[in-house]
Amino acid sequence: MDGALNENDISHVVEADRAHVWHHLIQHKPFETTDPRIIIEGKGMRVWDQKGKEHLDAVSGGVWTVNVGYGRESIAKAVYDQLIKLNYFAGSAGSIPGALFSEKLLDKMPGMSRVYYCNSGSEANEKAFKMVRQIAHKRYGGKKHKILYRHRDYHGTTISCLSAGGQEERNAQYGPYTPGFIEVPHCLEYRAQPDFTGGNYGEWAANQIEEVILREGPDTVGALCLEPVTAGGGVITPPEGYWERVQEICKKYDILLHIDEVVCGVGRTGVWFGYQNYGVKPDMVTMAKGVASGYAAIACLVTTEEVFEMFKDDASDPMNYFRDISTFGGCTAGPAAALENMRIIEDENLLDNTLAMGERMMGNLHALAEKHAVIGDVRGKGLFCGAELVASRDTREPADEKKVQAVVGDCMAQGVVIGATNRSVPGYNNTLCFSPALIATADDIDQITDAVDQALGRVFG
Ligand code: PLP
Numbered sequence: 001m002d003g004a005l006n007e008n009d010i011s012h013v014v015e016a017d018r019a020h021v022w023h024h025l026i027q028h029k030p031f032e033t034t035d036p037r038i039i040i041e042g043k044g045m046r047v048w049d050q051k052g053k054e055h056l057d058a059v060s061g062g063v064w065t066v067n068v069g070y071g072r073e074s075i076a077k078a079v080y081d082q083l084i085k086l087n088y089f090a091g092s093a094g095s096i097p098g099a100l101f102s103e104k105l106l107d108k109m110p111g112m113s114r115v116y117y118c119n120s121g122s123e124a125n126e127k128a129f130k131m132v133r134q135i136a137h138k139r140y141g142g143k144k145h146k147i148l149y150r151h152r153d154y155h156g157t158t159i160s161c162l163s164a165g166g167q168e169e170r171n172a173q174y175g176p177y178t179p180g181f182i183e184v185p186h187c188l189e190y191r192a193q194p195d196f197t198g199g200n201y202g203e204w205a206a207n208q209i210e211e212v213i214l215r216e217g218p219d220t221v222g223a224l225c226l227e228p229v230t231a232g233g234g235v236i237t238p239p240e241g242y243w244e245r246v247q248e249i250c251k252k253y254d255i256l257l258h259i260d261e262v263v264c265g266v267g268r269t270g271v272w273f274g275y276q277n278y279g280v281k282p283d284m285v286t287m288a289k290g291v292a293s294g295y296a297a298i299a300c301l302v303t304t305e306e307v308f309e310m311f312k313d314d315a316s317d318p319m320n321y322f323r324d325i326s327t328f329g330g331c332t333a334g335p336a337a338a339l340e341n342m343r344i345i346e347d348e349n350l351l352d353n354t355l356a357m358g359e360r361m362m363g364n365l366h367a368l369a370e371k372h373a374v375i376g377d378v379r380g381k382g383l384f385c386g387a388e389l390v391a392s393r394d395t396r397e398p399a400d401e402k403k404v405q406a407v408v409g410d411c412m413a414q415g416v417v418i419g420a421t422n423r424s425v426p427g428y429n430n431t432l433c434f435s436p437a438l439i440a441t442a443d444d445i446d447q448i449t450d451a452v453d454q455a456l457g458r459v460f461g
Contacts, residue, residue, distance in 0.1 A: 010050050013038060025423060042070025045437055045444050047417075055412070058436045058448045059419040060290075064231060064263045064384070067290040068344045069437040075295040075340045082336035090330045091117055097335035104342055105300065108272040111281050113305035117298065117334065118326035121262035121288035122156025124299040125225070127324060128258050128284045129160055131303070132223040133180075134322065135256070135310050144222040145180050148212060148255075152186040152233030152425050155225060155260050164225055167233055167424040182216055184209045186230070189239045190377040190388065191396070191428075202238065206245030210253075218253040223284075228274030231263040232424050234431045235386025237379045243278035256283040256307070262299075263384070266290040267345050267438050270355035270382030277381060283307050291338045298334025350438040357440045358382040364449035365434075371453070374399055374460045385434045386421075387452075389460075398430040403459050407432060410455035416448055 017036045038050040047055050047070065060066045068075075082097055089095065102115040118124055129147055136145035149155065151166040162170065163177035166186070171177070185193055187205035196204055213221050226246070230236035250257045257280070264274025265287030275282055284307060288299035314320050345351065362380050365387050369375040376390030389399035389407075404420050411418045419433035432452065436444060 044069045056416045058434050060437050064435045065289040065294040067438050068293045069439045078336045078340040079333045082332050095332045101335035101339045112302045114303050114308045116301040117329040119297045119328045122158045122161045124286035124301045125155045127301045136222045146221045148182050148224045153227045154232045169423045184212045188236045200241050202241030203245045210249045223256040223258050225258040227260045228264050235379050243280050258284040261287040268384050293341050296333035296337040354382045354438045360445045361385050372456045386431045388431045401429045404430050406459045407455045411451045414451045416451035
């Protein structure tokens with residue numbers, strides 16, 4: 001670690017943090033008696049904490065974000081150069097990096113046509129919901145306003161995003177929720193719904209969505225919002241045939257398909273966007289975390305030209321455009337960082353590396369499953385992998401959450417940061433999550449799964 005703080009500086013930072021910072025998603029009580037973890041520095045796949053301890057980061061900054069790894073000087077320089085030239089102007093005007101990143105991004109998204117800039121995944125999703133509601137008003141007298149979301153999916157932290165959230169633990173106590181959001185069943189084959197009696201689970205699970213549409217009335221449903229691979233809800237890869245059927249259903253009932261690529265977006269699954277694994281043609285795509293790998297805040301809502309056109313169909317109506325703004329959507333640091341982030345992924349062939357290292361990670365996890373009966377299911381796409389832990393393979397009863405967290409803690413003690421589904425679906429916070437940066441090497445992958453091997457041995461015997 002470069003430029004280590006001296007002991008006095010560190011204890012001052014720790015005390016200031018403990019006294020003043022309200023950390024995300026952390027129970028308060030244990031915090032009073034344990035030191036907060038402060039990450040001081042990062043380079044490549046590794047970060048160092050306040051004690052100088054090195055950690056191999058198997059979760060890209062904790063939440064699938066730092067896709068190109070830490071300490072990228074070229075991104076820092078691109079941001080610096082841009083900030084000195086122009087840091088900000090409201091998004092009603094254009095900017096050089098905004099225009100150039102849009103062009104480059106759309107080049108990776110055939111069929112998509114317009115980029116709307118904002119700051120966070122939640123905000124991008126909110127804006128997509130607003131577009132759906134406005135289209136309902138403009139085209140359908142307000143009727144086609146309902147937005148379907150899936151059990152176990154997550155779309156963000158605002159009240160409307162929670163209203164579109166299928167994770168009860170994230171949602172509880174934040175109601176009343178925004179009306180008009182309707183849940184459809186998940187598509188996790190390992191935990192297929194009891195009324196599935198055989199056949200192709202993917203098609204069956206997609207047909208459950210159609211049943212909800214028919215129950216609600218197709219003329220009331222404006223959009224379906226899904227994660228291509230569910231992230232925090234349990235690393236749920238779609239079963240075969242699922243997406244084809246979902247696309248058919250959306251077409252049949254004239255329902256906009258909104259794909260939330262906040263986690264999968266920009267390389268995580270070994271292709272630019274998760275939906276591209278399944279041949280899907282979305283109407284709206286939202287993205288955030290990996291777009292600039294956390295070097296600057298940026299989120300995008302990308303639409304087709306058809307969606308864009310819907311907002312200019314009556315020029316005599318002064319209300320016909322998308323009456324929305326995002327102050328920091330006008331920051332130039334985001335698209336400047338995103339442009340350089342994308343160049344790195346291309347020039348360093350990181351999509352290919354993601355596919356190769358993802359395969360290695362899945363192979364290692366399957367090998368661990370042979371050794372540890374506590375692993376009930378292994379799922380993944382690219383460098384987005386999960387291992388669901390169970391108390392019994394026969395009953396598939398989820399493993400004790402505290403023990404799942406103990407595995408995470410044991411890996412941390414070994415200097416490897418892994419994740420686990422956390423505060424999401426009650427009873428199912430039992431999936432270990434692995435999402436290293438797209439630059440991971442074979443040695444990194446092996447170090448991660450070796451640590452898990454040891455941790456599982458110690459925690460589950
Ligand atoms: N969508 C998905 C799939 C996510 O996983 C998240 C955050 O984890 C969000 C949206 C919300 O993004 P943000 O935290 O940037 O608002």
